[in-house]
Amino acid sequence: MSLERDGVPLPAPRGRKSWAVLARLARATAPIPRHVLAEELFDEADDPLGALRWTLTELRRAVGLPEAFRGDPLPPLSTPGLELDVGELARGRLPEPWPEGRFLEGLDAGAGAAFAAWLAVERHRVDGELLAALRQHTLKAISARDAERAVSLAGAMVRRAPYEEGHHVLLVKALAESGDAEAAARQAEASERLFARELGVTASPAIRAAARPSVAGPVPGIGQHATATSLCEAGLAALAAGAADAGIECLRGATHAAERARDARLLARCLIELGTALVHAVRGYDDEGAVMLSAGLERASAAGDAALAAKAYSELAYTDLQAGRRISAAQNLAAAEGLAGEDLSLRAAIAGFAAMNLHDGGDPAAAAEGFGQALELSRSAGAARREAWVLGLGARSLYTLGRLEEAAEWAQGSCRVASSERxxxxxxxxxxxxxxxxxxxxxxxxxxxxxxxxTFVLARQIQDPCWEGLAAKTVGLTHLATGDPVTALAWMENAAALCRRVTDSYHWLDVEILLAVAGAAWAAGRTEHALDAAQRALALAAQGSMEAQVARGQEFLARSSGAA
Structure with missing residues (x-):
């Protein structure tokens, strides 16, 4: 923690709690009454409000801004001339140089339980924001072929969260795209050894796959433009028929041919189709897919193809949604919406993703309204599968709001349309x-x-980890309803294991299942197990800015601690 003006270090503010006050105001989303802040940080002082006044005066002196830190309630920090790295992160920007430590690392504020609880959650939030910003810049650096920066950024992600497989995928891909195939292969082997040694698990094939070239070899004797066009169409046809591996290999070949043909628009299309296929058709490949989408976006923008750029932004937003990167998802969706034009199908997808982001961020009412708009767009576009998707995701929001009859209608409608579309x-x-x-x-x-x-049997046949996890959780709930928490807990644990067996699982669902594990464990008398699951859920929810689930996790821990 440090202060500086024009690159010159400034003396730190006096008082160990000055940093805590500064951080609390920097991360606030609403004004904080002085008495609340005084109770959180100075409750042991003879005059808590007086101690807070002294600290605010000291902060004004330290930063040299006499008008800052005034008022009651104290507003969130937006003082001209005062910039904070955590403030940059909250706006989806990456401070330069990016921080390596954790939020308020090493600070012993001597504060009470309320501040400690706030700090524990906020550290996870800041971690999530920093990792999301590092990821965004890594993708941009790979797309711009800035190998040195890409490797540096991806390396920072691996150091910060070494057991998140997606970070290793991006580091290996950054090395591969730099042209250093040997370094990429060595890193892939090192990453695999790390997971085997530290976690006792086998890394997914995505790490090894990231070390190979992004594209396949050319078809001899045929013009590159024709090859690219034909392979792209063949790849999309194969994907539509359910042949994911064949489709992706065709799209890799199409991308290679388009690059040789020096056709920027065609290359953009092939990259974006390849990235979309990696995200949706193969589990565990979201990160490589995002690399392709980001590269396609850069080329679509350079070629002036707004429609292609909008699709790339929307698919990048979807990968963010899956991983709980709330800020970057919103930014990508806003960019996609600005470029979508009159393409009703694309606008329907963007509206649906935006509603999903609202729900996962803790606003199901706004989400339900957004899904209604997405449903109208889907039907106007004649996009039946998008309609089924919107109805299914909207049913969840309506269920959360307690609008059960509407939720049932939407869920039944989703099943009906999905069945008619096979x-x-x-x-x-x-x-x-x-x-x-x-x-x-x-x-x-x-x-x-x-x-x-x-439903669980069907999900197992499809081999979709998220669907398997949600179906298993549903079975567990039925056992809870019949008074059998032990069997319910076994199903909930199974749900958690199924859902997390891939690196690109849906983080909102991960948290939902962990909270269900906590509830079942508590009902079964497994107190420590319940608290551990709730704490893991709270950390993941905070990292993904899932505010409703953060509140539920905190409520569960508070209630359980009181009961214990």
Whole structure:
């Protein structure tokens, strides 16, 4: 922690709690009454408000801004002339140089439980924001072929969170894209050894795959432009038929041919289609897909193709949504919306992703309204699969709001449209929410369980970890409803393991299942197990700015501590 003016270090403010006050105001989203801040940080003082006044005066002196830190309530910091690295992070920007330590690392503020609880959550938030910013800049550096910066940024991600596999994927990809194939292969091997040694698990194939060239070899004797166009169409056809591996290899070949043909627009299209396929068609490859999307975005922007750029932004936003990178998701969605024009199908996708971001960020009411708009756009565009997706995701928001009859209608509609489109791969999501809704409506848990078990079997056949996890959680809820918390806990634990077996799992669902584990463990008398699951859920929710789940985790821990 340090202060500087024009690059020159300044003396630190006196008083060990000055940094704590500064940090509390820097991260505030609403004004803080002075008595609240005094109680949090100075409750042991003879005159808590007086101690706070002295500290605020000391901060004004230290930063040289006499008008800062005034008022009651104290406003969040937005003082002209005062810039904070954590403030930059909260706006989705990366401070230069980027911080290596943790938020308020090494500070012993001697404060009470309220500040300690705030700091524990806020550290996870800041970690999430910093990692998201580092990732955004890593993708841009790879796209710009700035190998040195890309490797430096990705390396910082690995140091900060060494057991997040996606960070290793980006580091290996940065080395591979730099042209140093040997370094990429060595890093892939080192990353795999780390996971085996420290976690006792086998790293996914995504790390090794990141070390290979992004594209396949050319087709001899055929013009590159024709090759690229044909391979792109063949790849998309293969993906539509469910042949993911063949489709992706075709798209890799198309990308290589388009690059040789020196056709910027065609190359942009091939890269974006390849990135989209890696994100949606193969589990565990979101990070490599994001590299392709970012590269395609740069070329689409250079070629002046707004529609392609909008698609790339929207798909990048989707990868952010899956991982709980709330700020960068919103930024990418705003960019996509500004370029989408009159493409109703693309606008429907953007509106649906924006509503999903609202729900996951803790605002289901705004999300429900957004899903309504996305549904109208989907139907106007004749995009039936998008309609099924919107109905399924919207059903979750309506369920969360307690609008159960509407939620059931949306979930049933999603199943109906998905079935008519032969989109079996999506059906487990709305079916699982129908189970959730039925339990709250008072349906016989045994009947709900029978349907949920069928959904679980379908999800296992599809081999989608998120669908398997949600279906398993639904089965667990039926056992809780029949008074069998031990069996419920076994299903919840199974759900958590299934959902997290890939690196690009849906983090909102990860948290939801961890909270369900905590509830079932508590009901089964497994107190320590319950508290551990709740603490893991709280950390992941805070890192992903999932405010409703943060509140639920805090409430569970407070209630459990009181009961214990």
């Amino acid at each position: 989109w079996t791969a999506f059906r487990p999501w709305p079916e699982a929410w129908m189970g959730h809704i039925g339990l709250v409506q008072g349906r016989d848990p045994v009947d709900v369980r029978e349907a949920a078990e069928a």
